[in-house]
Amino acid sequence: MSVTTAKGFRAAGVSAGLKASGNPDLALVVNDGPQFVASGVFTSNRVCAAPVVWSRRALEDHTLAAVVLNSGGANACTGEPGLADTATTAARVAQRLGVTPAEVAVGSTGLIGVRLPMDKLLGGVDRAVTELSEDGGAHAARAIMTTDTRPKTASFTGGGWSIGGMAKGAGMLAPALATMLVVITTDAVLSAEQADTALRAATAVSFDRLDSDGCMSTNDTVLLLSSGASGVQVDTKEFTAGLAEVCLNLGHQLLGDAEGSAHDITIAVQGAASEADALEVGRAIARSNLFKCAVFGKDPNWGRVLSAVGTTGAAFEPESLDVSFNGVMVFRHGGIGEDRSLVDLSGRECTVVVDLHAGTEQAVMWTNDLTYGYVKENAEYSS
Amino acid sequence: MSVTTAKGFRAAGVSAGLKASGNPDLALVVNDGPQFVASGVFTSNRVCAAPVVWSRRALEDHTLAAVVLNSGGANACTGEPGLADTATTAARVAQRLGVTPAEVAVGSTGLIGVRLPMDKLLGGVDRAVTELSEDGGAHAARAIMTTDTRPKTASFTGGGWSIGGMAKGAGMLAPALATMLVVITTDAVLSAEQADTALRAATAVSFDRLDSDGCMSTNDTVLLLSSGASGVQVDTKEFTAGLAEVCLNLGHQLLGDAEGSAHDITIAVQGAASEADALEVGRAIARSNLFKCAVFGKDPNWGRVLSAVGTTGAAFEPESLDVSFNGVMVFRHGGIGEDRSLVDLSGRECTVVVDLHAGTEQAVMWTNDLTYGYVKENAEYSS
Missing domain, CATH: 3.10.20.340 (ArgJ beta chain, C-terminal domain)
Structure with missing residues (x-):
């Protein structure tokens, strides 16, 4: 029940030293294929973080081989240097995995307006690559937590195919930024159009209807990656229903863990x-x-x-x-x-x-x- | 510095027994003329209280002889019986003053969804009429308070004419209703068009820019009454500037007294x-x-x-x-x-x-x- 539930995915979560607490703060999710179809939805905030700018661009060809996510720093309002940091991060992941930087999406969450300590972050990337595992989903879910009290994962099993996902955040969870980072993986065989259609439809009836405190983050990101490893062609409607179930499940976990909330x-x-x-x-x-x-x-x-x-x-x-x-x-x-x-x-x-x-x-x-x-x-x- | 600052106005504030505390809860402001020009702006909330429905109608001919206001009950969401209560209140004021009910505006603030104790309220009206005085503005300002810690009044003096006003409420002041009741009087000689133009312009740059907690009341009311008792014809622009100053002054008093607020x-x-x-x-x-x-x-x-x-x-x-x-x-x-x-x-x-x-x-x-x-x-x- 995580991003490694679907076949064709490995993940890792490590402590790169971005958090003063020493808690895990860097997650890596890798798609081993055979397909690399991906789709994403992002914050509509016009003041958006460097990783959002980067990942939007990376998704223009509807493919992703990996997603690297860090807590401990949002890399928002950091200008051109912040964008360069995101590009450097994606490039290091790409180099270690033997893919191109444009196949790597980046997600960040934490303080706004502070540069990331890149030496620590890149060291974390290297370590995460060595720790990638088909059982790594739980570690990845833990590494993206900020003030969450527990990791959030969900899954759905269709006829021969499955969906898995992880999430962090929501208004009250991530004060000052309210960042929601979600990565969902599937081994269903999907076209780029199917992935896009399903993701938009599923988020429209789940995350889009979650309004914890009316504040929109600069970093919100929801990514869907398909490995096609199940070899099963899915009906878009059927897949969308499963995807919506995973999104709703994760959404309710965000609400239920909203710090300070009583209802x-x-x-x-x-x-x-x-x-x-x-x-x-x-x-x-x-x-x-x-x-x-x-x-x-x-x-x-x-x-x-x-x-x-x-x-x-x-x-x-x-x-x-x-x-x-x-x-x-x-x-x-x-x-x-x-x-x-x-x-x-x-x-x-x-x-x-x-x-x-x-x-x-x-x-x-x-x-x-x-x-x-x-x-x-x-x-x-x-x- | 109150609604009796301008010539031609008397006011009173009494305890009708609507508040359990026994504090003053009924205010009456009377225009003795010679003019009876009036204008009003009201909540744009579509779920609006009976007194708002009544007062909007009363202002259709741009004249008012009196305003009766009560705290201790908003008379909102009370249906047809609530509307009848407001009509009865206006009728009693009209009868005692020798004017028509359509010349009497009504303002209410307090709990939503509860009928007003009409026997007490009408008794209060009778008493307020006997206590009307040219020095009564301070009493009136006190009688419209809900959780306000102090009465709010302001005035402006032009060349031979003046403006006086009182207010209660604002988001944090009046939880659950956020009602803002404002009555402003002037002895300047105004046409109905001048009064309307000035009131709309002045509230647009004052009360409309006050957003204590984003919640819109069912009862918000701002009334301007002109007696013309100064005999001075005013320039609309000059009058609007003075009116805006009074509105801003009252608005800042509302902000400064917002309970629970620290800034x-x-x-x-x-x-x-x-x-x-x-x-x-x-x-x-x-x-x-x-x-x-x-x-x-x-x-x-x-x-x-x-x-x-x-x-x-x-x-x-x-x-x-x-x-x-x-x-x-x-x-x-x-x-x-x-x-x-x-x-x-x-x-x-x-x-x-x-x-x-x-x-x-x-x-x-x-x-x-x-x-x-x-x-x-x-x-x-x-x-």
């Missing part, structure tokens, strides 16, 4: 005139600090949900809205509903269902509550 | 290609929880500023950006600038200047930091 919040918007409307409403609620504080306080505060809904352009009539918290409809047909004291928010799960009564479309967003822990983490962490 | 943050965006670009960038920074936590932690975290800037569609090149914190340019021409340890954030003021180097337009936004106090207040307060 995982699911916001389901139903009865929307369009999926876009449902998403707009879901996102407005997910970004309401007042709502998120209320959930932390175990308060089924439907007034704050309605206030957020009212800021959107979605089709609805205020007098038709329903709002439920954990199965109790506290607001019904635009008026006060069940007794709010019936709502139990003592557990980690909080599910809010909003019915707009304006159509048949729906969408789900996931977020966390806003807690003392979140403020503490993000007030004390310097980047 | 007042000024975000000045310069060198923008358009004012809209500058505002978009300023608002993105003002809404970044990561940035707001950093300021609370006295951390001049330019990485979080850049992350927010990068999410906007404003014209800029990442390699041209400058960012200063309290006069220290910590990020210059897209690269690391002065030593961040030179920045002093120990005081309450934090000024962030972002230069986009893309034009000559600019805009300023104001916000607060995100603190333990904010979370506490909003987790424990139920609406």
Whole structure:
């Protein structure tokens, strides 16, 4: 259950010395083929880190032979020297593996605005290459952690083919940068178009609907690498469904490990005139600090949900809205509903269902509550 | 320095018993003329409270004789019965003053989704009418407070005319509702068009640029009433400047009294290609929880500023950006600038200047930091 679950992949995770703690901080994932199809989605932040610039370019031909990832430094806002550092890193990996630098993607996470200690990093690359193994997935997952309390991996098994993945981060996990790094591998035989289509569709219904704290990183990266080693041609729809399952699984692990958070919040918007409307409403609620504080306080505060809904352009009539918290409809047909004291928010799960009564479309967003822990983490962490 | 500073106005503030504390909770402001020109701006939240619906309608003919405001209950999400309560309130004020209900605006603030105790409220109206006085402005300002720690009033004196105002609320002040109620009076002779133009222009550069926590209330109301009692015809531009000064003064009082806040943050965006670009960038920074936590932690975290800037569609090149914190340019021409340890954030003021180097337009936004106090207040307060 990791990036080495699918056939044709080896991985390693080592301590290069980028982290003061001495914890593992450099991961390498290598595709041994026979195929080298790859796809990626990146942060849409216009202030993006050097590794994002590099990896976007590396993916222009839809192939990758390896991904090198480091924690302990984001290499963002580091200008031309930072770009040169990323190129040097990719070149060293390429040299050691006998591929070209353009076949190597790079991911970084950590402090913004600080150059990476390249001697340490390159030494780590050399060591990682010697430690590559078909059982190395767990080590790689550990080496990309920043403030994560546990590594995050997931897998899916199809008919003769499989998908494996690892992830780190999310808003509250990686304060100041909120970087999410995800690498997913598969041994299914995929065309570049299939890989692209599946990755875009799967991330659209998983990572894109995760909004832990509304802050967009400079480094977010999700990569999909296919070795084709299973020899099995897959149906795009079937593969996309499996990929989406892996992405959702990883996404929920990110939410559940969000430091400082006390609740995982699911916001389901139903009865929307369009999926876009449902998403707009879901996102407005997910970004309401007042709502998120209320959930932390175990308060089924439907007034704050309605206030957020009212800021959107979605089709609805205020007098038709329903709002439920954990199965109790506290607001019904635009008026006060069940007794709010019936709502139990003592557990980690909080599910809010909003019915707009304006159509048949729906969408789900996931977020966390806003807690003392979140403020503490993000007030004390310097980047 | 209050709503009774301008000639032609009387006010009162009484305890109607809407608040469990027994503190003043009902304010009345009466225009004795000779003019009754009025204008208003309201929340753009589509889920808006009964008093907002009522007052918008009352202003259709651009005249008001009185404003009645209550704390201790927002009368929002209360459906048709709530609208009837507002109508009843206006009718009682009108009857006691000998005017029509359509000449009476209503403002409410407090819990969402709870009916107002109308017997108490109407008793309070009767008492307030008997206590109306030309010195009553301070009492009125006190009666509209919710979690405010002090009343907020301001005034401006022109050539023979004056403006006075009072305000309550703002994001962190009024958790769960974030209601801002503002009443401004003037004895300048104004046409309805002048009042409208001036109010819209003044609020656009003051209250509209205050974004304490990104949450939009169901009850926000800003009213301007003119008695014309000075007999002085004013130039619209001159009047607008004075009105903007009063609005800015009140706005800064709201920020400074935001409960839980430790910093007042000024975000000045310069060198923008358009004012809209500058505002978009300023608002993105003002809404970044990561940035707001950093300021609370006295951390001049330019990485979080850049992350927010990068999410906007404003014209800029990442390699041209400058960012200063309290006069220290910590990020210059897209690269690391002065030593961040030179920045002093120990005081309450934090000024962030972002230069986009893309034009000559600019805009300023104001916000607060995100603190333990904010979370506490909003987790424990139920609406």
